[in-house]
Amino acid sequence: MLRRECAVTLNCNFDTALTQNYHSQSQIIRILTESWVSENMYCPHCGHNALNHFPNNKAVADFYCPTCNSEYELKSKAGSIGHKIADGAYHTFIDRITSNNNPDFFIMNYNKQFLSVNNLWIIPKHFFIPDIIEQRKPLSANAQRKGWIGCNILIDKIPAQAKIDIIHNSMPVPKELVQAQMQQASRLYTNNLSARGWLLDILNCVNSIKTETFSLSDMYQFETLLTIKHPNNHNIRAKIRQQLQLLRDKGFVDFLDRGVYKKSLH
Missing domain, CATH: 1.10.10.10 (Winged helix-like DNA-binding domain superfamily/Winged helix DNA-binding domain)
Structure with missing residues (x-):
């Protein structure tokens, strides 16, 4: 496999050895992307050099910073990000983003051929409002989870100032710049x-x-x-x-x- 390094200390490649015993494509991608964040990401808020993984049954959030307690949810997609990203249950998602401890979001775009990170954004939590969440149609009566209602995050409705690059075209943005942009974006924070x-x-x-x-x-x-x-x-x-x-x-x-x-x- 062709390997691509985005920096000496930040390897863009997924660790494929972790998925040798798995066959489900969705499960493989989840393990690869979440493991990559656990092994590589720092906290964009306080700069702590590692994030901890929540238990898998934690609603909406995937990671947290052990220093400042900031919470993060990871969304990943092969190819370009496009106009929307599929998410989980609509009502669960709305309840969490309208709460006082809603998470910031990592949006990852990965290369399916090379199994590596192309782009990674962080979108601060206060840029999430119900208006940017699209409710999908309920699953049909023939579906295993009939009546279940999912949702999409409408990326186009999020202001450009909220899409803060961490990795751009397989190259990392300096950590100090990411933190400075997060600080700038925090000026728009309101819990109302x-x-x-x-x-x-x-x-x-x-x-x-x-x-x-x-x-x-x-x-x-x-x-x-x-x-x-x-x-x-x-x-x-x-x-x-x-x-x-x-x-x-x-x-x-x-x-x-x-x-x-x-x-x-x-």
């Missing part, structure tokens, strides 16, 4: 789901504007969309201005002039 939803909606609107500099008029183009998403708010334009001020205070946009802003990340 409604406030979190508004802040992320406005950030996504800002990101969708193609120019670096933009105006309130540009933001007001999203008024109809935001009205549909937040039907109980009857003053959408005022809410847009309020959220832009919050994004300015948190360092994600700069105020240039009356009604004029610039994308930024200090």
